[in-house]
Amino acid sequence: MExxxxxxxxxxPLRRSNVDTDQIIPAVYLKRITKSGFEDGLFAAWxxxxxxxxxxPQYKQASILIAGPxxxxxxxxxxxxxxxxxxxxxxVLSTRFADIxxxxxxxxxxxxxxxxxxxxxxxxQVVEExxxxxxTVDLQSKSVSYQGKSLPFTIDDYTRWRLMEGLDDIxxxxxxxxxxxxxxxxxxxxxxxxxxxx
Amino acid sequence: xxxxxxxxIWAEHxxxxxxxxxxxxxxxxxLIHEVTSPQAxxxxxxxxxxxxxxxxxxxxxxxxxxxxxxxxxxxxxxSKLQVDTLRKNCAEFGLRIHSLGDVDQGIVHVxxxxxxxxxxxxxxxCGDSHTSTHGAFGALAFGIGTSEVEHVLATQTLxxxxxxxxAINVEGSLKAGVxxxxxxxxxxxxxxxxxxxxxxxxxxxxxxxxxSMEARMTICNMSIEAGARAGLIAPDQTTFDYxxxxxxxxxxxxxxxxxxxxQSLNTDADAxxxxxxxxxxxxxxxxxxxxxxxxxxxxxxxAVPNPADFANAEDRGAAERALQYMDLKPGTPLxxxxxDTIFLGSCTxxxxxxxxxxxxILKGKxxxxxxxxxxxxxxxxxxxxxxxxxxxKVFLDAGGEWRSAGCSMCLGMNPDQLKPGExxxxxxxxxxxxxxxxxxxxxxxxxxxAAATALKGTLASPADL
Numbered sequence: 318m319e320x321x322x323x324x325x326x327x328x329x330p331l332r333r334s335n336v337d338t339d340q341i342i343p344a345v346y347l348k349r350i351t352k353s354g355f356e357d358g359l360f361a362a363w364x365x366x367x368x369x370x371x372x373x374p375q376y377k378q379a380s381i382l383i384a385g386p387x388x389x390x391x392x393x394x395x396x397x398x399x400x401x402x403x404x405x406x407x408x409v410l411s412t413r414f415a416d417i418x419x420x421x422x423x424x425x426x427x428x429x430x431x432x433x434x435x436x437x438x439x440x441x442q443v444v445e446e447x448x449x450x451x452x453t454v455d456l457q458s459k460s461v462s463y464q465g466k467s468l469p470f471t472i473d474d475y476t477r478w479r480l481m482e483g484l485d486d487i488x489x490x491x492x493x494x495x496x497x498x499x500x501x502x503x504x505x506x507x508x509x510x511x512x513x514x515x
Numbered sequence: 516x517x518x519x520x521x522x523x524i525w526a527e528h529x530x531x532x533x534x535x536x537x538x539x540x541x542x543x544x545x546l547i548h549e550v551t552s553p554q555a556x557x558x559x560x561x562x563x564x565x566x567x568x569x570x571x572x573x574x575x576x577x578x579x580x581x582x583x584x585x586x587x588x589x590x591x592x593x594s595k596l597q598v599d600t601l602r603k604n605c606a607e608f609g610l611r612i613h614s615l616g617d618v619d620q621g622i623v624h625v626x627x628x629x630x631x632x633x634x635x636x637x638x639x640x641c642g643d644s645h646t647s648t649h650g651a652f653g654a655l656a657f658g659i660g661t662s663e664v665e666h667v668l669a670t671q672t673l674x675x676x677x678x679x680x681x682a683i684n685v686e687g688s689l690k691a692g693v694x695x696x697x698x699x700x701x702x703x704x705x706x707x708x709x710x711x712x713x714x715x716x717x718x719x720x721x722x723x724x725x726x727s728m729e730a731r732m733t734i735c736n737m738s739i740e741a742g743a744r745a746g747l748i749a750p751d752q753t754t755f756d757y758x759x760x761x762x763x764x765x766x767x768x769x770x771x772x773x774x775x776x777x778q779s780l781n782t783d784a785d786a787x788x789x790x791x792x793x794x795x796x797x798x799x800x801x802x803x804x805x806x807x808x809x810x811x812x813x814x815x816x817x818a819v820p821n822p823a824d825f826a827n828a829e830d831r832g833a834a835e836r837a838l839q840y841m842d843l844k845p846g847t848p849l850x851x852x853x854x855d856t857i858f859l860g861s862c863t864x865x866x867x868x869x870x871x872x873x874x875x876i877l878k879g880k881x882x883x884x885x886x887x888x889x890x891x892x893x894x895x896x897x898x899x900x901x902x903x904x905x906x907x908k909v910f911l912d913a914g915g916e917w918r919s920a921g922c923s924m925c926l927g928m929n930p931d932q933l934k935p936g937e938x939x940x941x942x943x944x945x946x947x948x949x950x951x952x953x954x955x956x957x958x959x960x961x962x963x964x965a966a967a968t969a970l971k972g973t974l975a976s977p978a979d980l
Contacts, residue, residue, distance in 0.1 A: 333836070334829045335708055335808045339947040344928045348579060348593040350553035350600050352661075362949045386829055387709040390742065390808070391945060392926075393644040394551065395660035413709050416678075416744045417644055421660035434829075473676065475536050486662070487562070490670045493531050493539055497567075497672055500530045500541050505776065507769040508543055509632045511611050512570040515762045 320483035326380035337391035355400035375448035389418025517783025521715040537674040543637040549601040551642030555665035574612040582918035621894020624648040624862040631761025635750035635777040647738040650747035651731035657745040679789035681714040685722040687796035695730035696961035700802035711743025722796035728757040740809035749781040806837030821845035861925040864942035865893030876966035883972030888915030
């Protein structure tokens with residue numbers, strides 16, 4: 318995973334709530350067995366509408382998605398995170414994120430930042446009026462800043478550290494693998510096993 | 516102070532806990548399928564890692580498989596490659612797999628319980644958000660992403676921050692024609708699609724205790740639709756009776772030890788939930804969704820709501836968009852809405868009891884000439900059981916289609932899809948835009964409402980026949 322310290326870019330306003338992962342990447346795109354190339358499927362159904370924000374030239378450079386509440390609900394498909402990243406998004410701002418989507422983002426290094434809805438509204442207005450407004454999302458200072466304004470956000474220290482170091486969770490767990498082996502020794506014998514097949 | 520059931524199961528599975536870090540949680544069972552696993556196996560190969568516990572892992576083919584002509588090679592080459600990739604990965608890493616044509620193939624959340632590998636007190640994960648289904652057994656079960664699938668394959672653990680707990684208390688008794696599907700649709704409508712974010716739900720109360728295991732699975736299955744990664748129900752005699760005798764259920768002294776443990780799995784009387792929500796089962800009616808998220812639901816006797824009546828601007832905007840997509844006008848009685856397709860199946864309502872309940876309404880009758888009825892059993896064994904009871908004949912004689920097992924039209928990955936503009940009454944779990952096929956429109960319903968709707972051609976409950 319790439320380290321995430323700070324990112325500056327322009328924003329794309331997505332004035333919709335409950336953007337589920339079926340909208341982010343429809344199921345037909347999930348037949349692929351790779352982690353790349355999902356950008357063509359990002360918001361595929363909505364992109365048929367020429368007025369959809371992703372189709373508007375002023376937002377072509379956007380790397381920060383500013384979404385309505387409850388972003389990423391529904392299916393656990395990590396393909397939603399891959400599609401956003403493959404397209405070029407580095408950060409998603411919203412008032413609320415679905416738990417699985419947020420977890421998947423944190424594994425992949427896509428930063429999800431929670432802001433109050435009134436701040437999301439302000440950002441929408443600013444970005445709609447001036448699409449090239451530069452927004453800086455800084456994980457070191459835990460702030461989102463634009464036009465001289467700075468908004469603090471919270472993120473748990475552990476996740477922040479992992480993202481800033483670009484650390485892979487599996488590697489971290491392997492440092493505790495002896496504890497896993499010890500745990501396995503005392504597991505109850507009645508717990509089911511899938512093998513041998515009964 | 517006492518502990519909630521979720522807290523007890525969590526504590527039992529903590530491998531290592533460090534202040535300021537997520538707990539490292541041991542995973543008792545990992546279910547995998549073709550769609551969310553290929554990139555995880557690639558990750559293992561890249562890092563030269565093995566699957567730590569093949570004996571706690573099981574694979575089945577469900578999301579992307581056809582439900583017709585399953586004895587022939589899969590026609591779609593992209594789907595075929597994905598299924599073949601799962602088979603190759605399982606062979607390479609020594610994992611058990613139930614492939615298309617195998618008697619134990621089926622939707623992963625139907626297969627686990629029927630094999631008896633879903634048991635109380637376990638931690639169960641799968642790269643599928645409806646893993647919450649297994650919570651019906653008093654297990655802590657939740658969906659994970661592909662990075663986490665790789666993590667579990669490699670280490671049999673997951674680093675997780677413990678969610679808060681929420682009690683959903685459902686007291687009273689359901690009226691005839693009202694099912695567990697209606698309970699969960701009412702819960703989601705009440706707390707919203709984000710209401711359960713950050714929580715594990717525990718469904719409690721006399722109405723929950725009275726439900727069969729399969730009805731409980733329907734409720735826990737849709738916890739994710741309320742935003743909760745997991746939802747569970749304390750195990751009781753209904754649970755123990757269901758598990759007993761299943762292929763992987765404990766036997767002999769193991770059964771006695773397991774039972775003693777399982778009987779300790781309940782929320783202590785003095786435990787405190789972070790939040791509680793109450794529902795009165797006596798007041799519930801058959802429920803149906805009118806919009807494009809599972810929280811947009813109402814009793815079937817209602818009319819399509821007017822977006823202007825929503826106090827909250829976000830809800831108003833969402834309702835406006837939903838009605839536009841669904842091609843519905845405010846004030847239209849829900850019972851006057853005509854549908855084109857009825858889908859009976861999925862990990863929510865594709866079990867034998869669901870098929871029996873729909874068949875009880877359809878028996879000896881014909882579906883409306885304007886509709887198509889697609890019946891897709893949740894597993895190959897459910898299909899066989901239904902056929903042994905003559906349910907396939909009931910569906911076929913009524914004018915329906917009888918298919919092989921899989922996720923099918925619930926997510927429209929295989930050829931079973933709605934056409935643009937088509938409207939479905941579906942026993943599945945998601946009414947998202949285009950979920951069941953690009954441009955398709957979905958109303959979520961119980962199997963009883965699905966069957967009654969098939970007969971009338973408009974949204975209906977058995978009482979309307």
